[in-house]
Amino acid sequence: MRKFIHLFIFVILTGSSSILAQSISMSPTRLFFTGNPGEKVSQTVTLQNSSDKDYVFNLNYKDWVREEDGNKVYLDAGSSKTSNASWISTLENAVTVPAKSTKEIVVTMQIPANASRSAVTNSMLFFTQLPQQADKARIQNGIGIITLFEVGLHIFYTPPGNHVKSLDITNISEVNNDKAANRKVAVSIHNDGNTINDATVAFELTDTDSGKEIKLPSISISMLPDTNQTVQFSLPDNISGNFLGVAIIKMAESNDLRVGEKNFKF
Numbered sequence: 001m002r003k004f005i006h007l008f009i010f011v012i013l014t015g016s017s018s019i020l021a022q023s024i025s026m027s028p029t030r031l032f033f034t035g036n037p038g039e040k041v042s043q044t045v046t047l048q049n050s051s052d053k054d055y056v057f058n059l060n061y062k063d064w065v066r067e068e069d070g071n072k073v074y075l076d077a078g079s080s081k082t083s084n085a086s087w088i089s090t091l092e093n094a095v096t097v098p099a100k101s102t103k104e105i106v107v108t109m110q111i112p113a114n115a116s117r118s119a120v121t122n123s124m125l126f127f128t129q130l131p132q133q134a135d136k137a138r139i140q141n142g143i144g145i146i147t148l149f150e151v152g153l154h155i156f157y158t159p160p161g162n163h164v165k166s167l168d169i170t171n172i173s174e175v176n177n178d179k180a181a182n183r184k185v186a187v188s189i190h191n192d193g194n195t196i197n198d199a200t201v202a203f204e205l206t207d208t209d210s211g212k213e214i215k216l217p218s219i220s221i222s223m224l225p226d227t228n229q230t231v232q233f234s235l236p237d238n239i240s241g242n243f244l245g246v247a248i249i250k251m252a253e254s255n256d257l258r259v260g261e262k263n264f265k266f
Contacts, residue, residue, distance in 0.1 A: 024048070026048075026127070026151050030154040030155075033156065034160050036160060038115075040109070041108070041109050045107055047095070047127070048097075049099060049101055052099050054099055056094060057151075058128045059094060059095065059126070059127060062123065063085055064124050065082075069229075069230060082119065082122055087109050087110055087157070088107060089110070090105055092105070107125065107153075115157075116159070120162065120224055125152070126153075127150065128148070129150070164195060165193045165195055166192050167191055167192070167199055168189065169247055169249065171188040172186070172262040174186075174266075181238075184234050185235060187233070188228065189229050189230070191227050196223070196225070197222070197225075199222075199223070199249050201219045202216070202249075204245070204246045205235075205243045207241050207242070208241075208242045208243060216233045216235075242265050244261060246259065247259070247261075
């Protein structure tokens with residue numbers, strides 16, 4: 001008897017607005033809700049299918065937290081202390097996006113009457129692709145691999161009174177590394193504001209003997225209030241000498257900068 005093994009590979013895409021391999025795109029990829037306790041608010045997200053086949057997605061919810069290294073960890077809905085997954089609803093639990101068409105999904109948030117007037121909450125609405133008969137028919141030689149995609153929609157709630165954007169550089173240090181190559185500098189950041197903060201972190205080195213400047217590629221971050229994140233910058237190979245390191249944080253939609261300095265000897 002031949003045994004058929006169905007292997008379903010899920011690829012999660014949450015940081016990009018498009019799935020090029022499947023010709024499916026979602027816009028926007030983040031929804032920012034606000035409103036008073038007891039209020040109901042809605043926004044619309046659009047899925048566009050530019051391919052020649054129909055796609056079916058199941059809708060489900062997750063919580064998520066970002067670890068200090070920037071890695072995102074997904075949790076069961078309702079398990080995070082900042083979860084708003086139970087506040088979210090849609091008219092359909094599954095949606096079909098026909099070939100060469102778009103599908104609008106209305107996402108509604110019912111803010112609880114007892115919701116905090118200061119706490120920012122978050123969750124994720126996943127659109128999980130369901131396998132179709134045409135996908136299963138491709139199974140050959142007893143083993144079938146079907147690649148399915150999950151598109152994650154970030155959902156945030158910010159109370160109307162939260163407007164303070166602020167990031168604090170708490171530490172700048174070289175990452176301990178026994179190897180001379182792959183040396184890194186870490187910039188630790190704390191969101192001491194009361195709203196979600198998108199920012200760009202830059203790091204520059206100046207050779208204090210020669211005056212030569214080294215500008216490293218900037219890194220984008222997004223932080224919830226009262227969270228910490230450490231951003232690491234890879235240093236040039238064979239770097240040697242005395243340097244002044246300068247970290248610069250530029251917050252989105254603001255001219256406000258945060259600057260931190262530290263002397264290094266490599």
